[in-house]
Amino acid sequence: MTSWRQPLPLLFVLPFIGLIMWLNIKMTRFCDSCGKMTVCQNILNPFKFCPKCGTEYDSKHKNEEG
């Protein structure tokens, strides 16, 4: 009756897990100044500054690109 034993759901579950892990990595920031780890809750409006010391996260990239 049921088809839960088929491997087809894995084709959806594995990419989903990979996506979640990728988002966790993308939304986790480490402060260069104080080393505080910050996990952003809203991917559309990510943190730009460290909530602990106020250092801007992407300040290095701005210097490289001019």
Ligand SMILES: [Zn+2]
């Ligand atoms: Zn900091």
